[in-house]
Amino acid sequence: MSEERHPLDHLLRADRLPHIWCPGCGIGIAMRCLVLALEELRIPRDHTVVVSGIGCSARVAGYVRLDGFHTTHGRAIPFATGLKLANPDLTVIVFSGDGDLAAIGGNHLIHAARRNVDLTVICVNNFIYGMTGGQFGPTTPLAARSTTTPYGNFEPPFNLPAVVAASGAVYVARWTVFHVRRLITALREAITKKGFSFVEVLSPCPTGYLRRNQLGDALDMMRFFKTQSEIRHGAPPAEVGIELGRKLILGKFVDVERPTYHERMRRQLAAFFTEPYVEKASEEVEAKEVES
Amino acid sequence: MKRGPAVLTGVHFINGDVACAEGALAAGCRFFAGYPITPATEIAERMAERLPEVGGTFLQMEDEIASISAVLGASWAGVKAMTATSGPGFSLMMENLGFGYMTETPCVIVNVQRGGPSTGLPTLVGQGDMMQARWGSHGDYETIALAPSSAQEMFDLTIVAFNLSEKYRLPVLIMSDAVVGHITERVIIPPEAEIPIVNRKRFAGPRGAYLPYLPEDDLVPPMVAAGEGYRVYITGLTHDERGYPSTSPDVQERLVRRLVEKVRRNAHDIIRLEERGVEDAEVVLVAYGISARVAYRAMELARAAGRRVGWLRLITVWPFPEERLRELAARVRAFIVPELNLGQIVREVERCAAGRALTIPVLRPGGAVHDPREILAAIEEAFHV
Numbered sequence: 001m002s003e004e005r006h007p008l009d010h011l012l013r014a015d016r017l018p019h020i021w022c023p024g025c026g027i028g029i030a031m032r033c034l035v036l037a038l039e040e041l042r043i044p045r046d047h048t049v050v051v052s053g054i055g056c057s058a059r060v061a062g063y064v065r066l067d068g069f070h071t072t073h074g075r076a077i078p079f080a081t082g083l084k085l086a087n088p089d090l091t092v093i094v095f096s097g098d099g100d101l102a103a104i105g106g107n108h109l110i111h112a113a114r115r116n117v118d119l120t121v122i123c124v125n126n127f128i129y130g131m132t133g134g135q136f137g138p139t140t141p142l143a144a145r146s147t148t149t150p151y152g153n154f155e156p157p158f159n160l161p162a163v164v165a166a167s168g169a170v171y172v173a174r175w176t177v178f179h180v181r182r183l184i185t186a187l188r189e190a191i192t193k194k195g196f197s198f199v200e201v202l203s204p205c206p207t208g209y210l211r212r213n214q215l216g217d218a219l220d221m222m223r224f225f226k227t228q229s230e231i232r233h234g235a236p237p238a239e240v241g242i243e244l245g246r247k248l249i250l251g252k253f254v255d256v257e258r259p260t261y262h263e264r265m266r267r268q269l270a271a272f273f274t275e276p277y278v279e280k281a282s283e284e285v286e287a288k289e290v291e292s
Numbered sequence: 293m294k295r296g297p298a299v300l301t302g303v304h305f306i307n308g309d310v311a312c313a314e315g316a317l318a319a320g321c322r323f324f325a326g327y328p329i330t331p332a333t334e335i336a337e338r339m340a341e342r343l344p345e346v347g348g349t350f351l352q353m354e355d356e357i358a359s360i361s362a363v364l365g366a367s368w369a370g371v372k373a374m375t376a377t378s379g380p381g382f383s384l385m386m387e388n389l390g391f392g393y394m395t396e397t398p399c400v401i402v403n404v405q406r407g408g409p410s411t412g413l414p415t416l417v418g419q420g421d422m423m424q425a426r427w428g429s430h431g432d433y434e435t436i437a438l439a440p441s442s443a444q445e446m447f448d449l450t451i452v453a454f455n456l457s458e459k460y461r462l463p464v465l466i467m468s469d470a471v472v473g474h475i476t477e478r479v480i481i482p483p484e485a486e487i488p489i490v491n492r493k494r495f496a497g498p499r500g501a502y503l504p505y506l507p508e509d510d511l512v513p514p515m516v517a518a519g520e521g522y523r524v525y526i527t528g529l530t531h532d533e534r535g536y537p538s539t540s541p542d543v544q545e546r547l548v549r550r551l552v553e554k555v556r557r558n559a560h561d562i563i564r565l566e567e568r569g570v571e572d573a574e575v576v577l578v579a580y581g582i583s584a585r586v587a588y589r590a591m592e593l594a595r596a597a598g599r600r601v602g603w604l605r606l607i608t609v610w611p612f613p614e615e616r617l618r619e620l621a622a623r624v625r626a627f628i629v630p631e632l633n634l635g636q637i638v639r640e641v642e643r644c645a646a647g648r649a650l651t652i653p654v655l656r657p658g659g660a661v662h663d664p665r666e667i668l669a670a671i672e673e674a675f676h677v
Contacts, residue, residue, distance in 0.1 A: 013525070016536060046521035051365075062525050062537065067518040069368065070527035070537075071361065072391050078325075078358035082365025082373070083518060085349050086323050090369070090519050108361075111354040269344050273295060 011035045011045070013065050020059055022130075024218025026177035026203030030124050031060045033180055033201075034095065037187035038066075048091045051080040053105060055131045056205075057097035057124040074104030077112045080119050088118075088262055093191065098125040099137040102158050106138065113167035115261040116195045122187065123160060123198065126205035134208030141244050145212045159241035164198040165254050171197035172237060172254035177204070178225035179250065186252065195260045202248065296345030299484040307476045308446035308468065309334035309376075312402055313342060314479075315450030316374050318487050321400070322348035323373035325362035327355055327381060330414040331470040332404035335376035356381035360388040360401065367399045368526065370517030372454055376402035378470075379421055380411065383428070390429030391528045392463035393551060396505075396513065398492055400453045402466040404473035405581075407632075407658030417470040418658025419581055419632035425465050426610050432548050434555035436562055437465040437610040439580040443477045449607070455490035456562060460554055461512050467609060469632070471582040471661060495522070504535040505547070511554035555611055564607035565616060569595065573602025574625045575674045578617070578641050580606040582661055583630045590630075590667035601671055609637065617644035626650035626674035630667050632658045650677060 006014065012035065021027050038048065048066050052058035054073035061068035071079045076094045084092040094101075101109050101123050112119060128146060129135040136146035136153045139160065143152045161172045171193040175183040183201060190197035204210060204221035215221065225248070232240075233251040240249040259267070299318045306314070313335050316324070324339040326332075336352065343350040349366070353359040359375045366373040377385065382403045392399060407413030408420045421428075425437045436456050438449045449466060457464040495502050495514040502522045507513045516522040529537040530544045538544075555562065569591065570576055579587040584605040594601040604620070606613065617640075621627070626649055629638040634655050642651040654670045656662060 046523070047519045049518045062527060065523055067523055068525040069365075069518070070525070070529065071364075072388055072528055075357060075361040075388060078353060078361035079365040081351070081353075081358075082323065082325060082362030082367075083369050084365075085351060085362075086366035086369035086371040086373070087517075087519055107354050108358055111358070273344060 008035050011038060011065050013063055016063055019063055021056060022207045024204060024206035027057050027060065027124055029177040029180060030201045030203060031063060033183045034122065034187055035064065037184045037191060041188055041191060043091055047089055049083060050093050050095055051076045051083065052094065053096045053100035055097040055100045057095060058100060060095045074100055075108065076100065077105060077108040077121065081112055081117050084117060084119060085262065091191065092119050094119055094121045096123065098123055098139040099129045102160060103138040109164065110167040113164045113169040113196045116168055116170060116258055118194055118260045118262060119196055120190045121198045122201060124201045124203050125160065126203045126209060128205050128209040130205045130208040134212055141242060143244065157242065160200050161240050161253050162237040165237035168196065169198045169254060170195035170256050170258050173252040174200040174240065174250050176202040176225040176229065176250065178222050195258055295347065296342065298346045299487065300481050301483045302481055304479045304481060305476060306443060306479050307334060308443040308473045309404065310338045311443045311447040311479045312450050313338035314481060315447040316400065317342055317346060318481065319372065319451040319454035320489055321372045321374050321454060322346065323363065323366035323371045324375065325351040325353050325359040326375050326377065327353055327359050329378045329381045331406055331473045332376045332378045332402060335402060356384040357388060360385040363399045364388060364392055364397050367397045368518050374400040374402065376404065378404050378406050379408045382421055382424065386428045389463055390431060390433065393433040394528050395526050396461040397463065398457040398461050399463050400450065400457055400466065401463055402468060405467065405469040413659050415470065416659045417582060417632055417661060419469055419583065420658055422467060422609060422633065422636040425467050432552060434552045435465060435610050436462065436555060437467050439467045439606060439609050440472055441581055441584050441605065442472065443475055443479050446472060447479050447481065451487060455488065458490045458492040460558065461492060461515060469581050503533045505531060506533045507550060511550050511557065559611045562608055562611060563613045565613055566605040566607060568603040570602035570604060572600050574600045575628060575671055576602040576604050576620055576624050577628050577667065578604050578606065579630050580609055580637065583632060586662045586664055587630050587667055589664040590671065593664060593668050594671045599671060599675060612640045614644050617641060621645040621649040624649050626652055628652045628654060628667065628670045628674060630654040630662050632656050650674060
């Protein structure tokens with residue numbers, strides 16, 4: 001008798017299923033897009049690491065069959081920075097939620113972008129703190145109800161693409177879990193991009209957000225993503241803020257070249273030390289020449 | 293310029309912070325992430341200068357939380373890593389320190405203590421973080437904390453700290469102080485071959501067979517690094533031997549007991565003490581860090597006056613050397629505990645004395661070290677009770 005196996009089992013920890021996410025949650029789709037992107041990329045999986053903080057999205061680190069680190073709340077990026085700089089051969093992907101990355105971890109987000117550490121940050125934005133039961137967060141739209149904004153939210157939200165672009169990210173894109181093909185492409189590009197890349201993934205939280213705001217169920221949100229989105233590649237990040245009653249602007253907003261932290265460090269130190277910096281720096285120049 | 297040697301063998305005239313950095317390099321530390329803070333900044337400065345010479349990585353982070361997080365990440369990349377700070381930064385590190393204990397991540401955290409609470413006395417000495425070192429992070433755990441008393445010990449104990457951290461897989465704390473960090477004295481760095489180095493136990497078996505949290509007889513599980521193909525899942529959640537999260541009280545019991553027991557059961561290997569004149573002593577001074585050096589002078593003065601006074605220096609403060617203190621409590625008249633806080637380690641001494649010997653605190657809330665005569669006065673008091 002042959003055992004039935006899912007074609008992505010080699011990239012998922014099937015022994016950890018079922019997952020913790022609610023029916024209608026979009027995080028599973030985002031995870032599947034990551035796995036499919038990795039499948040298409042064929043980068044060495046043993047050198048691919050997923051780091052997360054705390055929250056529903058952060059559970060992804062424990063469902064993918066890769067080295068996974070489920071760190072403390074907000075600290076996935078600095079942990080990933082240490083991992084990447086101590087072993088530059090690793091492909092380091094941070095997968096976490098908007099509250100984790102942009103509120104408690106906001107300082108690390110902007111500084112990693114400024115340094116241009118070679119990380120890929122995937123931020124699932126479901127507009128709410130899901131794990132703790134639906135409190136407003138740094139991305140919750142104005143007037144939205146949450147358990148801690150019972151009279152409606154009066155804190156303006158972050159426009160995340162603008163925040164990271166202004167901080168120095170070299171790749172910035174936003175998609176929704178409805179746009180899976182485009183999301184997979186974006187993740188592939190972000191993972192292969194050298195430097196700090198950021199993909200915001202809009203996702204429904206039926207339990208914590210939709211229900212409390214009379215926005216219907218997850219399907220309604222998917223319909224919303226389908227009908228109320230406008231794809232504008234290259235849109236100035238400052239103009240893509242999410243506001244109630246306005247179309248969601250999706251696309252690839254930033255894709256530029258800037259030396260990574262590691263490249264700048266090696267270049268700077270090569271002026272002082274013969275090795276290892278000079279040797280590796282010249283290898284890098286050679287590699288670039290071959291590419292062009 | 294060529295790559296510099298990691299071990300600067302020879303006789304140096306350097307301050308404690310610099311000696312600490314050199315000790316780290318000699319121990320094999322190749323990653324440092326930190327944030328400037330008085331009086332620990334010189335450790336970061338020295339590491340910034342020296343790590344590139346030995347092919348290591350120095351990183352100045354945006355805050356102390358990021359610093360310890362990067363250190364934990366680097367450790368999981370298989371690199372020995374350290375951060376250094378003082379009180380305010382130490383407070384910020386507490387949560388991630390707990391992540392280090394829970395995930396059994398070797399690393400070294402240096403706290404060059406200054407007067408507190410809050411911003412307190414940035415440039416002046418204190419020993420007010422000793423209990424925070426033991427209990428500062430939430431939940432149950434055991435730690436290892438060492439207290440250097442000299443620039444030489446900043447070098448020596450940093451190596452010991454790395455070795456213990458690698459051996460028992462946990463963050464090890466160096467609880468220094470502003471005087472020991474800034475004192476400039478002779479430091480002898482031995483030849484590299486004479487420096488004992490311990491490296492973490494590595495799992496080298498087949499990939500499918502690795503259980504990240506399956507301990508060996510010493511209660512310490514062998515470790516792997518990210519990128520080695522073992523596909524580990526490491527979480528701060530309560531986890532089973534596979535590293536998988538669990539909400540079972542049995543798993544919690546097994547894990548947390550082991551985290552605590554691996555230190556308690558190996559206390560004999562971890563604890564380091566220095567004693568003088570304890571054999572015939574009626575009164576024993578118990579001190580650590582800079583206060584131990586001041587207490588030594590008080591002992592000399594008391595001895596010169598004919599008092600049978602001994603001196604016990606805690607090199608390892610945590611785990612607390614309960615056994616030795618209990619032995620002494622059975623035969624001495626009193627313990628005298630001078631420290632630069634308003635009563636922290638003295639409580640431990642009192643607990644071990646358990647009423648069998650008197651415990652006399654000599655306390656200052658930091659800002660200056662004791663005058664040996666204050667301690668001498670306490671000695672006289674002990675002989676007159």
